[in-house]
Amino acid sequence: FDYSSKEGALYLGDDSVWKYVWGMEDRGQLVATYMSIPTKTKIRGIVFEGHYVDGVATMPFHRKDGLARRLFINDAKDCMSKGIDILLLDPFKHHFYRKMGFEVAFDNNDLQFDYALLSPVRDTKLKVLNGSLCENEWLCEYINRARNKSWDISCYSEAIDIPAYANTLYMRKNMKAAIAVDKDDVIRAYMLYSTKDRRMTVPCFWFEGLSGLHALKVFLYRHKEQIDSFHMTRVPPDFPIDLLLHSAWQGGSSMQFKDRPSRMLRVIDPLNCLDKAINSHSSRKVL
Numbered sequence: 001f002d003y004s005s006k007e008g009a010l011y012l013g014d015d016s017v018w019k020y021v022w023g024m025e026d027r028g029q030l031v032a033t034y035m036s037i038p039t040k041t042k043i044r045g046i047v048f049e050g051h052y053v054d055g056v057a058t059m060p061f062h063r064k065d066g067l068a069r070r071l072f073i074n075d076a077k078d079c080m081s082k083g084i085d086i087l088l089l090d091p092f093k094h095h096f097y098r099k100m101g102f103e104v105a106f107d108n109n110d111l112q113f114d115y116a117l118l119s120p121v122r123d124t125k126l127k128v129l130n131g132s133l134c135e136n137e138w139l140c141e142y143i144n145r146a147r148n149k150s151w152d153i154s155c156y157s158e159a160i161d162i163p164a165y166a167n168t169l170y171m172r173k174n175m176k177a178a179i180a181v182d183k184d185d186v187i188r189a190y191m192l193y194s195t196k197d198r199r200m201t202v203p204c205f206w207f208e209g210l211s212g213l214h215a216l217k218v219f220l221y222r223h224k225e226q227i228d229s230f231h232m233t234r235v236p237p238d239f240p241i242d243l244l245l246h247s248a249w250q251g252g253s254s255m256q257f258k259d260r261p262s263r264m265l266r267v268i269d270p271l272n273c274l275d276k277a278i279n280s281h282s283s284r285k286v287l
Contacts, residue, residue, distance in 0.1 A: 003055070007168040014164035020051065020078075022071045024062075032058040032067035036075050041086055041159040041265070042151070043105075046277055050086035051079055052162055072100050076268050085273050087266045088159055097264050105265035106157055109239065111232040114253035118221055119246035126188055126215040130178040133170045133192075140170045142179045146190040150206045156236055159263065180207075180215035188212035191219075198228040205232055210243070217244060233260075 002008055011017065016037065023033035034056040041050045053075075058067055076087065091097045094104065131139050144166070151160050169175060174196070180189040189212030192204040200223065207213040220230065241257065248255040267273050 007171060010171060011164050011168045014167060016162065017054070017164050020075075022075055024067045024071060026062065029059075031062040032071060034068075034071060036079075036087075037162050037164070038084075039088070039159055039162050041088060041157075042154060043157045044277070045155065048085040048273065048276065049083065050088050050159065051075070051084055052159065053087055053089040056089075069100055072266075076266070079268050083272075085268060085276070087268060089264055090262055091264050094264065100266070102264040102266045104261040104263070106159070106261065106263045107237050108260050108262055109235050109237055110258045110260040111235050111239065111241070111256070112229065113245055113255040114229045115224065115227055116253040117245045117247060117250065117255055118217070119244065121218045121221045122214060124180075124211050124215045124218065126180040126182055126211055128178055128180050128215055128219050130219065131176060132173070133175050133177055134173055139177055139179070142181075142187065143170075143177055143190065143192075146179060146187045146206070149187055149208075150190075153208065178216060178219050180212050180219075182211075189216050191216055195227065198226065200227045200230045202230060202232045203234055205235060213240070213243060234262075 003012060017035050019038060020036040021033065022036060023030050025031065035054050036051040037054060039050050039052045041048050053072075056068060058065075072087070079085075079087065087102070089097065089102065091102070129139065129142065133140055133143065147161070147166070151158075169192075172194075174194040176193055176195075178191050178193065179187060181187055188209060189207035190204070191202055191206070193200050193202045195201075200220075205216065207216060220227075237259075241255070245255055
């Protein structure tokens, strides 16, 4: 998002993003900088401490001077001294960060399909709660619970969102949520979405078990009069498309499922990470 917007002001106003800030000066003027925000990432079920890199900026007349590389090197050394395993970021140019040791590490796919391709739905015993996040504080509390649960039980490699980002998410006027709960108010599925020009964009779609998937599918199905197409921007490679759609193409309607890797990762101390990975499942040590 735009740092000059209201969302940007809220994000930058969160103290947590300012704990570690790196910068380079030239004759008393700041010419390059970024924030290194503490977070956690999970790889094959193992949690690693990490820093999320954001706000990378270099003054135009100092670009290609290698300042960002020097900042990353200093940050990596500092992280290693503190036992931080990984640096993460969402790149604007993949090749730029590959030169600094980063590589795409989180599988992600992009799914787009027309409403006509939704397969018939079946009723579930789950109740779906939905509404605007910025207008319903109770809904934000449900989303916090859902996000924590999805992190705890996830079998995918992913990074937990930093709190400052979540706060900006809740104030977006067009951002809504749908949450499927059972009779005991246990969350079984949730999705975040926005709508514009008869198109629903879904940046998050999570479910636990088939009942959760079908509950959200019923929710999508009920938008026949308002929505012509859907765009899920983040789904795993093994997302069960066959349980959501009846076909990939029919009568002019189509589905697209594309590889869309986004987040990049740099391992700061490979041996330490391997030691954690092996010793979380074994009593043997890496020598």
